[in-house]
Amino acid sequence: MKKIINDPSTVVTESLRGLAAAHGDILKVRTEPAVVYRADAPASGKVAIVSGGGSGHEPMHGGFVGLGMLDAACPGAVFTSPTPDQVQAAIEHVNGGAGVLLVVKNYTGDVLNFETAAEFAAAEGLDVRTVVIDDDVAVKDSLYTAGRRGVGGTALLEKIVGGAAEGGYSLDECEALARRVIGSVRSMGVALTACTVPHIGEPSFVLEDDEIEIGIGIHGEPGRRRVPHQPAEQLVQTLLEPILDDLPFSSGDRVLLFTNSMGGTPLVELYLAHGIAERLLADRGITVERRLVGPYVTSLEMQGMSLTVLKVDDEMLRWWDAPVRTAALRWGA
Amino acid sequence: MKKIINDPSTVVTESLRGLAAAHGDILKVRTEPAVVYRADAPASGKVAIVSGGGSGHEPMHGGFVGLGMLDAACPGAVFTSPTPDQVQAAIEHVNGGAGVLLVVKNYTGDVLNFETAAEFAAAEGLDVRTVVIDDDVAVKDSLYTAGRRGVGGTALLEKIVGGAAEGGYSLDECEALARRVIGSVRSMGVALTACTVPHIGEPSFVLEDDEIEIGIGIHGEPGRRRVPHQPAEQLVQTLLEPILDDLPFSSGDRVLLFTNSMGGTPLVELYLAHGIAERLLADRGITVERRLVGPYVTSLEMQGMSLTVLKVDDEMLRWWDAPVRTAALRWGA
Amino acid sequence: MSCDAAGVVAALRSAAEVVEAHRDELVTLDREIGDGDHGENLKRGFTAVLSKLDNAGDTPGAVLKVVASTLISTVGGAAGPLYGTAFLRAAAKLGTEPELTASSVVDALAAALEGVVARGKAEVGDKTMVDALTPAVAAARDAAGSSVAEVLRAAADAAGKGAEDTVPLVARKGRASYLGERSAGHMDPGARSTALLLRAFADAAS
Amino acid sequence: MSCDAAGVVAALRSAAEVVEAHRDELVTLDREIGDGDHGENLKRGFTAVLSKLDNAGDTPGAVLKVVASTLISTVGGAAGPLYGTAFLRAAAKLGTEPELTASSVVDALAAALEGVVARGKAEVGDKTMVDALTPAVAAARDAAGSSVAEVLRAAADAAGKGAEDTVPLVARKGRASYLGERSAGHMDPGARSTALLLRAFADAAS
Ligand SMILES: Nc1ncnc2c1ncn2[C@@H]1O[C@H](COP(=O)(O)OP(=O)(O)O)[C@@H](O)[C@H]1O
Ligand SMILES: Nc1ncnc2c1ncn2[C@@H]1O[C@H](COP(=O)(O)OP(=O)(O)O)[C@@H](O)[C@H]1O
Ligand SMILES: [Mg+2]
Ligand SMILES: [Mg+2]
Ligand SMILES: [Mg+2]
Ligand SMILES: [Mg+2]
Structure with a gap:
């Protein structure tokens, strides 16, 4: 380690x-x-x-x-x-x-x-x-x-x-x-690699070179199923569909889209995935009103990502837009 | 990959x-x-x-x-x-x-x-x-x-x-x-792991499980020397000393300290390293006037970090503090 | 072992040793179906307990109360409040009684189980520490007519068996439940640690 | 091969094939002492060149000018401006001459080298493409009395040797120079690609 x-x-x-x-x-x-x-x-x-x-x-x-x-x-x-x-x-x-x-x-x-x-x-x-x-x-x-x-x-x-x-x-x-x-909020994540907890010293689980774990949590616990690695286009769909089906979200909805890195995913990949998610939502007639992209809810150095979709209304947007001054999120202040 | x-x-x-x-x-x-x-x-x-x-x-x-x-x-x-x-x-x-x-x-x-x-x-x-x-x-x-x-x-x-x-x-x-x-600015970096460029598909270099690479650049190019992995305390010193000796920085200087993640380093580790760097600078009588901590100048998913120290004056501080509104840095706007 | 406060303190010291010795095993079990911290959490908790034992109190109940609050404030995770509650309820049941008896131990174990169930809402078969503690209480009750050592031995044996029996189960409570069917085939770490603790107490009492 | 614009276009097509075929080799060389992109950069550049060749121009110079600007705007990295400048200077030297001659090829190669040195400020022995191009120009000059094909063959042979000779060198220019002594023992990727390109031109001319 x-x-x-x-x-x-x-x-x-x-x-x-x-x-x-x-x-x-x-x-x-x-x-x-x-x-x-x-x-x-x-x-x-x-x-x-x-x-x-x-x-x-x-x-x-x-x-x-x-x-x-x-x-x-x-x-x-x-x-x-x-x-x-x-x-x-x-x-x-x-x-x-x-x-x-x-x-x-x-x-x-x-x-x-x-x-x-x-x-x-x-x-x-x-x-x-x-x-x-x-x-x-x-x-x-x-x-x-x-x-x-x-x-x-x-x-x-x-x-x-x-x-x-x-x-x-x-x-x-x-x-x-x-x-x-x-x-009003739903999420789904995927791990490309596991993370290593300091006091354990070994990865929480082992993924093969071409395997990813769908439905990962944020504690290094294994997810729901392992599947072969897939292109980003398909991967984003794999994450987005269960989210949209669950609430469900439907055409005409206004949402906040949060594309989150599990910690070890380069931003160049995260933005790529975000772009796909935006397009898939637009295809479904869902309007992305706000977005957040970055490593905000992570699992140490885990490579992977999660998508979160929040169905917003004006009240939520108002407080989302309100000034914030923290180490990680900051605007208007 | x-x-x-x-x-x-x-x-x-x-x-x-x-x-x-x-x-x-x-x-x-x-x-x-x-x-x-x-x-x-x-x-x-x-x-x-x-x-x-x-x-x-x-x-x-x-x-x-x-x-x-x-x-x-x-x-x-x-x-x-x-x-x-x-x-x-x-x-x-x-x-x-x-x-x-x-x-x-x-x-x-x-x-x-x-x-x-x-x-x-x-x-x-x-x-x-x-x-x-x-x-x-x-x-x-x-x-x-x-x-x-x-x-x-x-x-x-x-x-x-x-x-x-x-x-x-x-x-x-x-x-x-x-x-x-x-x-007035000097930096030094270390890699714990290599990164993989998409069109290459394999890590840029190979580090053993207990090896780190000191003096790494940001393009996945190998650094100056490989050394055994070391505790954070020592590692931060290894990075900081050549920086301080170079300009040189000395007691009484006012600085901006930038603790940067190479991309794949968890924030919990980065803040830990930052805390050590702050203490080492204080020990030398150098005043940290401003700081930046996070993944800002990265090498894809590389685990590792760099330290950057900038000797500041009031003019630099004024424009550092000035409003900024970008995807990555944002304050006052 | 004596059955007074000093005896309880001695039993807790050996429990702390057992936790330390089995830390990696518990970590491994928890890695398989949880998040890998159970052994570390308990080790942190019992290390803290050790540092409090010297002046912990004059009665078994007083000592266990210190154990309870120490575990609650140092273990974290699911196990912290659950074990904390277990020790707290046991302590309350023992009251100011100066010496443990076979029947007071049975009552304390039963109170501990009730506390865990009240907090965690798990039922037998959910693949949690309840699957170790429930048969332990039943076995202790059956042995109530014998000595403290016999009661604890019966409880420890039953808990060990209960822990083994969690292997094929699909978890329905705690972090392992996220795995669904994939949680089957692994022993529940909390059930295992319950069995280990009871064994340590039983050994100390012999 | 003819020595007119069509012949140059044909030579560039085979150069593009050679780059494609050696992409991985160049990537590997650049991974060892650089950042691993040299093969990919050149492949991207020559793929773009291929798409421009159909109407590239009526003279060798005009064709090479298109190659130059295409490489400059698609390769990036150090190699983009350097190869771009090389082709640009060669094109300028050839002017509107309708057919290559042995002596114009020598002059064009010399101009290319001058351009690379002017841009990159590398000297012989710095472990760069200059270490392939410099002996290539000298050998070409020695063969100036023969045919275009002979000139290019001499240049390619010398460039190949020059590239091999970069192996023991410690780099003093480009990204490999960051490695200091550790750059010794590896062939310079840019010297290798220079040798490959000249070999492709020579083969096309034969
Ligand atoms: N609801 C519950 N009721 C009883 N025991 C539970 C419950 N949830 C979890 N546990 C026990 O806690 C153990 C896990 O403890 P630990 O790993 O320390 O906490 P966490 O799951 O928060 O990481 C499980 O193995 C299980 O025995
Ligand atoms: N100053 C220079 N002069 C001549 N050639 C150079 C110089 N710097 C680099 N090169 C050549 O460029 C090659 C590297 O090209 P490439 O990998 O495409 O660019 P980069 O180094 O920017 O990644 C080196 O192998 C070397 O031959
Ligand atoms: Mg756990
Ligand atoms: Mg936990
Ligand atoms: Mg390169
Ligand atoms: Mg490059």
Whole structure:
């Protein structure tokens, strides 16, 4: 394993130190327990948006902390949900008196740890709500599974609800908007290569030279099926079709298209794929109103990509367009 | 070779299509010859900044086109300098009457092709100047080599000079500022893995599991020496020391520190390395005034990183901080 | 082993050793059908537990409460809250009782299982730690008339068997459920770690 | 082969075939001490040249001028402007002459070399295409008294030898110079392609 690290057990802490050094104007970091929070927290009178999850998906979530997006992020060990202490510390730190919305990706570990923290916070009389995002259509959503995973849609959700919170939405309004976004967003991913978790030291799974894994999650867990590698045109279709069929999206819909790199895919390939996705959507009569292209919800160095499609309305677009100033997303500020 | 492409020979064109679709508010793309230019070009009365180079280094240069940075970028084939036609087309397209500055990375191919285009433009009576950036300390700079390569420093140069041009600098002033930046910036890179050029289909070089290549360029060309893989602490020192010794940088200097990913390095590692570099600079009494961390000057999917240190003054900081609105760098606009 | 707080502390020390020794095995199991962190998560948790054991408390319940909160705040993932809840419920059940008895151990194990099910909503057959803990509680209950050591041995044996029995199952809870049919043919890491912990406790009690 | 425009066009067609056939070899050479694109660059260029040959012009000079501008606008990299300049200077030297002669070929080759040196500033021994072209011009000059075919054969032989002789050299120009001592032991791709092109012209002229 060749990684730019000193010791697998200190990767997250050391990386947070670098994040803090790089973006001192935007965020601050505390350790034990680890929390990334807005430099100007708490924002008094504003609903606080808190998220988090395992590390290794950078820039999510620490890179989304700042004006117009998250008030705090709780980074767990690599690919491991954070602990309730972290979430509690985050809540305490950023609570500005207008309530706290926890944005949780649907993984058993994330849900349980955030739930525990929310119980503690509620016991202290804080108004804490939780929304769980589960946008990954690769996973069967049934009573007999852990349900869909939260993947790329999380970035869009955090931007939109973060914008609304900054714009003065109440906790009720933030929660309602978040639920609408969750109901309107779907994703699907593919891995060309596996990633290597530092404390494991070997790739999470093994793909042959001509094999790709469809329906990959963001934790190095294997996907739904292995297929031979295919041209980009076909690959983008393979990802897009289950997304469109699921919601479903149909002609006349207005969408935000998010073409996400799993981390190790060159931008030249990602834009190529994005161009194909745009064309396929246009062919179906779907209007792409906004787009995001880049490595935002990653799996360490994994090569691969995901597509996320969000059916937007004017309210969502308004908060998507609203100023944001974070390490990873920045406009209008 | 597993890449998200259709055909090696159409990668660049198809990728440009996706770039245009993703950022229609910022840039436009023409093909035959391929040029990425500002959506609002030509900016009348403003010095136009034009750059370019082989593709495969994205977001450089197309992702740097927009307000406050480049007026046009000329993308060559992957890792191949663009042709003079492209540069001529770019010059014609963005010339706003106040002259054109060509920012060229020091590679024989880039220099010759831009030179040819500049000759044509001069013959047509245009005021075209060329600056050549050569910030890579890994390469011996002597009469008997092609000289140092242009690497990470290019991104900083283009931001600063682009800001100044947007701020109303004359061509003389832009050129002088560019030469000062070039004189004050140094870089050094390392590869943990090689990259695979689409039309080659195999890695550019082969590194053993515990080997890294110090002094790597950005074209998949081998570096200066192979050494055993080392902890991040040591690796960052290995990169930083030759940089600091070269200019030299010394106690009391104010710098911009750019920690760049070669493309495939996870952000969690990059921030970790950045934190170490910040500490090492502080130890030397050097003040980091600004920083940039991310994959900006890449080599396809190569894992590795480079450090770039620019000795700044107030004038450089002013134009670094100035508003920029491009696909890759954006603030204040 | 004594059945007082010191005995429980000693049992936890050997549990920590077992976790350390089986870290790679648990990582490997979790890599196959999960995300590969289970062994590392538990190792991190039990290393933290070790550092808290010296002044953990005067009663078995007090010690287990420290274990619970330490696991919750250091393990993360699904296993953190689940094992944390298990130890917390067991601690609550033991109350301030100064010494474990066979029947209090049975009750504590049953409370732990109830806690895990309450948090994780898994049923037997979902291919989770519940598949190890459920037969363990039943076996412990059958052995309630004997000694603490006998109860724990019965529980550990049953948990081991329960863990083995997860191999053919298709996961319906946790990360392995994303794999669908492909999760069959692998042992559930959480069931395995449950069996390992109970074995460590049983060995310490013998 | 005739020595008029049609003959030159025919020679260029076989040159394009040779480039295509040796594309991978040139890529491999350039991967070893450069960035691996030389074969692809030339292939792209000569494919474009092929599409322009039908109405390229009535004189050898006119045809070579089209080749020059096509290479300049499609090859890129170092080789694009260098080969472009070489063909441009050769074309200029041939002027409107309707047929090549042994001595005009010698002059055209010399002009090509001068152009490459003027653009690239490489000297003999720098491990570039100059190391193939310089001995080629000298050998051509020695054969100036013979036929066009003889001149080209002499040039090609010398270029081939010159290319071989680049193997032990340490590069001092172009991308290979970044490698320093590590560039020794490999043939320069541009010297090799120069030798290949001259061989193709010589064969076409025979
Ligand atoms: N809902 C659940 N109920 C009971 N146990 C569960 C549940 N979900 C997961 N588990 C257990 O947790 C184990 C995985 O733990 P771990 O790898 O530490 O967490 P994560 O899955 O978050 O990476 C599984 O092997 C399984 O035994
Ligand atoms: N300054 C120079 N003068 C003459 N020939 C040169 C010079 N620099 C490079 N070359 C030639 O160009 C060849 C490389 O061409 P190519 O690979 O197409 O371009 P690039 O180096 O830009 O990738 C080298 O093998 C060498 O023969
Ligand atoms: Mg996990
Ligand atoms: Mg090249
Ligand atoms: Mg796990
Ligand atoms: Mg080359």
